[in-house]
Amino acid sequence: xxxxxxxxxxxxxxxxxxxxxxxxxxxxxxxxxxxxxxxxxxxxxxxxxxxxxxxxxxxxxxxxxxxxxxxxxxxxxxxxxxxxxxxxxxxxxxxxxxxxxxxxxxxxxxxxxxxxxxxxxxxxxxxxxxxxxxxxxxxxxxxxxxxxxxxxxxxxxxxxxxxxxxxxxxxxxxxxxxxxxxxxxxxxxxxxxxxxxxxxxxxxxxxxxxxxxxxxxxxxxxxxxxxxxxxxxxxxxxxxxxxxxxxxxxxxxxxxxxxxxxxxxxxxxxx
Numbered sequence: 490x491x492x493x494x495x496x497x498x499x500x501x502x503x504x505x506x507x508x509x510x511x512x513x514x515x516x517x518x519x520x521x522x523x524x525x526x527x528x529x530x531x532x533x534x535x536x537x538x539x540x541x542x543x544x545x546x547x548x549x550x551x552x553x554x555x556x557x558x559x560x561x562x563x564x565x566x567x568x569x570x571x572x573x574x575x576x577x578x579x580x581x582x583x584x585x586x587x588x589x590x591x592x593x594x595x596x597x598x599x600x601x602x603x604x605x606x607x608x609x610x611x612x613x614x615x616x617x618x619x620x621x622x623x624x625x626x627x628x629x630x631x632x633x634x635x636x637x638x639x640x641x642x643x644x645x646x647x648x649x650x651x652x653x654x655x656x657x658x659x660x661x662x663x664x665x666x667x668x669x670x671x672x673x674x675x676x677x678x679x680x681x682x683x684x685x686x687x688x689x690x691x692x693x694x695x696x697x698x699x700x701x702x703x704x705x706x707x708x709x710x711x712x713x714x715x716x717x718x719x720x721x722x723x724x725x726x727x728x729x730x731x732x733x734x735x736x737x738x739x740x741x742x743x744x745x746x747x748x749x750x751x752x753x754x755x756x757x758x759x760x
Contacts, residue, residue, distance in 0.1 A: 660693035
């Protein structure tokens, strides 16, 4: 059934979105109008957004830096805060010559896609266990980039062990006790396994730290996004695993940058 049409003038559209609780109604109206092929399509898009679907799922894309990434229902929507991690990953890749870069817990692969566009000489890989998100990752990365069906390394070829220059990840890091702090649209439209990670939110972070050491090349970098309040605990864990650790932060989100020391054999750990 074709939805009923209504006034789609800018002011009317903004008013409808604002009444539905959209905080950035003007910006969302601009995106909806740019994505609609005609007035009827615009009305359909608007009705879906007002019903509570995330804007990015409604229009099928998200702006991420200079990129437009494909995304849709069932997939975690890349957050703008992840641009910090993308910048860290690009900087780490650029100093490694022709680097091999893996985005673990990739979702639709925002960081890997950014690296592919910014460091053309890089060999770019992504690992994502969810089939819906993995399909979007393949679309965003295009031909020539491998997407493995795993959260981190279980599907990555063993020949890459000890040869990856940069591993970047936004693993789930919301504590299960903090579910009531998330927006309703995230809880209702994004998979739980892309959001939650135990009582302190660090279950996947710790696992990734432990597994990454042997996959990184000498001097390779592991970069992980997390909440600023989680960084101290994650940093201690990374040091115990044998990494040297630095912190990047925008005041709310932190990126743990863990570097594997040169000349230390695989499997060695500091205790």
